[in-house]
Amino acid sequence: MGLLKGTINALADPRLYFIVAVLSLIVMVWKREKVASNAFGYSMMGLLTAFFVFGAFDPNFQLIIGKPDNVPIIGLIFSLLFLTWYAMREAVRNDRRIAAGKGPIEKEESDRVWVWPDLVYTELISLVVCSVILIVWSIVLKAPLEQPANRSVTPNPSKAPWYFLGLQEMLVYFDPWLAGVVLPGLIIVGLIAIPYIDKNPKGNGYYTFNERKAEIVIFLFGFVILWVSLIVLGTFLRGPNWNFFGPFEYWDVHKLEALVNVNLSEYIWVRALRTGLPGNWFLREIFGILFVIVYTFALPPILAKSAFKKYYEKLGPPRYYVTVFLFLMMMSLPAKMLLRWLFNLKYIVAIPEFFFNI
Amino acid sequence: MADDTKPEGTQPASPAPATPVAAAHAPRPAAPRPPAVPLPDLAGKTTTAASLGGGAAKAAAAPAKAAAAATRDPDDMSPLLTRRAWMGLAWGAFTAASAAALAATGRFMFPNVLNEPPQQFKAGFPNEYGMGVDERWKEKFGVWIVRTPDDLVQRASGFYALLVTCTHLGCTPNYLSAEGKFKCPCHGSGFRTTGINFEGPAPRPLERARIVLADDGQLLVDKARKFQWELGQWADSEAFLRS
Numbered sequence: 001m002g003l004l005k006g007t008i009n010a011l012a013d014p015r016l017y018f019i020v021a022v023l024s025l026i027v028m029v030w031k032r033e034k035v036a037s038n039a040f041g042y043s044m045m046g047l048l049t050a051f052f053v054f055g056a057f058d059p060n061f062q063l064i065i066g067k068p069d070n071v072p073i074i075g076l077i078f079s080l081l082f083l084t085w086y087a088m089r090e091a092v093r094n095d096r097r098i099a100a101g102k103g104p105i106e107k108e109e110s111d112r113v114w115v116w117p118d119l120v121y122t123e124l125i126s127l128v129v130c131s132v133i134l135i136v137w138s139i140v141l142k143a144p145l146e147q148p149a150n151r152s153v154t155p156n157p158s159k160a161p162w163y164f165l166g167l168q169e170m171l172v173y174f175d176p177w178l179a180g181v182v183l184p185g186l187i188i189v190g191l192i193a194i195p196y197i198d199k200n201p202k203g204n205g206y207y208t209f210n211e212r213k214a215e216i217v218i219f220l221f222g223f224v225i226l227w228v229s230l231i232v233l234g235t236f237l238r239g240p241n242w243n244f245f246g247p248f249e250y251w252d253v254h255k256l257e258a259l260v261n262v263n264l265s266e267y268i269w270v271r272a273l274r275t276g277l278p279g280n281w282f283l284r285e286i287f288g289i290l291f292v293i294v295y296t297f298a299l300p301p302i303l304a305k306s307a308f309k310k311y312y313e314k315l316g317p318p319r320y321y322v323t324v325f326l327f328l329m330m331m332s333l334p335a336k337m338l339l340r341w342l343f344n345l346k347y348i349v350a351i352p353e354f355f356f357n358i
Numbered sequence: 359m360a361d362d363t364k365p366e367g368t369q370p371a372s373p374a375p376a377t378p379v380a381a382a383h384a385p386r387p388a389a390p391r392p393p394a395v396p397l398p399d400l401a402g403k404t405t406t407a408a409s410l411g412g413g414a415a416k417a418a419a420a421p422a423k424a425a426a427a428a429t430r431d432p433d434d435m436s437p438l439l440t441r442r443a444w445m446g447l448a449w450g451a452f453t454a455a456s457a458a459a460l461a462a463t464g465r466f467m468f469p470n471v472l473n474e475p476p477q478q479f480k481a482g483f484p485n486e487y488g489m490g491v492d493e494r495w496k497e498k499f500g501v502w503i504v505r506t507p508d509d510l511v512q513r514a515s516g517f518y519a520l521l522v523t524c525t526h527l528g529c530t531p532n533y534l535s536a537e538g539k540f541k542c543p544c545h546g547s548g549f550r551t552t553g554i555n556f557e558g559p560a561p562r563p564l565e566r567a568r569i570v571l572a573d574d575g576q577l578l579v580d581k582a583r584k585f586q587w588e589l590g591q592w593a594d595s596e597a598f599l600r601s
Contacts, residue, residue: 173559241546
């Protein structure tokens with residue numbers, strides 16, 4: 001028992017957590033024929049339920065899942081995993097039909113819509129069930145009210161509403177104006193726009209994976225990994241002083257973590273070149289500025305000639321550059337997170353003189 | 359109703375209250391409307407009434423209106439306001455109301471009474487403070503007073519006042535005496551007792567406030583005057599009180 005909890009706590013290290021999340025996305029896409037089976041889906045939901053039942057006996061885990069704030073997240077984990085799996089299953093089934101030359105199942109009866117009683121009954125039942133859940137929820141779980149606001153007391157840990165926990169996690173790695181405004185804006189615009197920038201007319205009105213591989217994978221990464229898994233991470237793994245804690249770990253306010261962060265300028269000037277930091281901010285940050293310029297402006301053409309060559313030829317320059325810009329902006333978040341976790345890198349460009357940090 | 363009015367289609371915009379009467383009693387192949395039909399006086403009430411009289415009536419009414427606006431002919435169907443004038447009036451009223459609401463909002467930013475502690479306060483005598491971070495003014499004034507044997511910048515022993523606002527997003531950090539650091543609970547920024555940021559996302563050190571000796575020998579802290587490390591202001595004589 002203790003060993004199992006220890007293993008889960010160790011897996012909850014953010015680096016491992018993030019890598020496991022990305023790997024499971026890759027495996028889900030790669031082995032989708034197997035993932036699409038009912039047996040896999042039911043055993044996945046069963047394992048998840050078993051984990052929560054098992055965890056409910058742990059006093060530290062109880063405190064997290066018992067908090068009224070966190071109940072939606074548990075619902076979210078179940079419903080999101082189920083719906084992602086379900087969409088994948090439908091897509092795989094359609095892909096099989098398309099490969100056999102039969103066309104997607106949704107087109108079989110596209111000339112009619114079953115309304116009475118099929119749709120109306122479903123709607124009525126959903127209405128009743130949702131009302132019951134909301135009423136029971138509002139009676140049983142108390143609103144998490146706290147004492148009157150006091151400027152000098154910030155709750156520890158101080159967590160955003162659950163739907164903003166992904167944003168709060170981003171704020172750990174970036175400057176507020178980047179992590180709060182620019183990057184979320186670009187990521188959301190990218191998630192909305194990338195599927196439509198593509199000229200591919202297929203995949204409209206039915207589940208499919210093979211016909212829209214890149215778009216689906218990019219969207220799943222941006223939504224499930226970057227948005228939802230960061231919400232889960234913020235809920236379950238962030239504790240006092242915004243330190244990481246395993247799900248079965250005691251929230252010790254005095255947990256010490258070596259989090260001394262170093263700017264890129266210090267890495268290069270002090271640790272590599274063994275000189276002091278230049279006094280002039282432009283000279284001091286020249287490497288970081290170059291890095292950002294290369295990432296934003298030089299990387300898209302390089303990718304067009306190498307990794308994304310086929311994509312570039314399919315889309316043409318304007319569509320390609322818009323897509324890749326949005327994609328690179330989205331990828332800058334996990335890239336920066338990994339740099340922080342692996343090298344304690346604080347800011348690539350750090351100009352506190354006029355509050356510009358990347 | 360719709361069927362009844364069909365023969366009258368030649369007169370598209372008959373005013374609604376008059377139509378049922380006219381439709382019910384008029385002979386089926388509708389003759390031109392006799393002028394004696396009693397119509398409610400809609401003059402000036404709605405702009406659609408203008409179309410009833412037709413262009414000719416309007417043109418005829420215009421000179422009369424110019425001559426004697428006060429004594430309007432009861433049969434005059436022309437509106438008091440043209441469409442353009444009415445729109446101007448409506449937009450003007452809307453703009454005025456919006457401006458007034460905006461002004462009221464702006465006024466709200468400058469309350470008559472401020473229930474805030476003053477920016478400047480006396481913090482007791484220097485010998486009341488031991489070495490290290492003192493939290494007694496954190497709750498009321500939002501300031502930590504730190505006594506140090508050797509300051510980072512000024513290389514002397516004395517006092518400085520740190521503002522309790524994290525430089526990342528403005529939460530209030532906690533002082534962890536065991537670790538000897540300030541730690542922000544929002545995103546994990548950490549500051550040494552000097553105020554220098556060393557962990558988490560905070561991009562610059564905590565700000566220091568003006569601290570001097572008052573005439574009566576007490577410490578005087580003024581939060582209105584701030585000193586930022588990254589601007590080299592900690593070397594200022596009022597950013598640090600030597601003792």
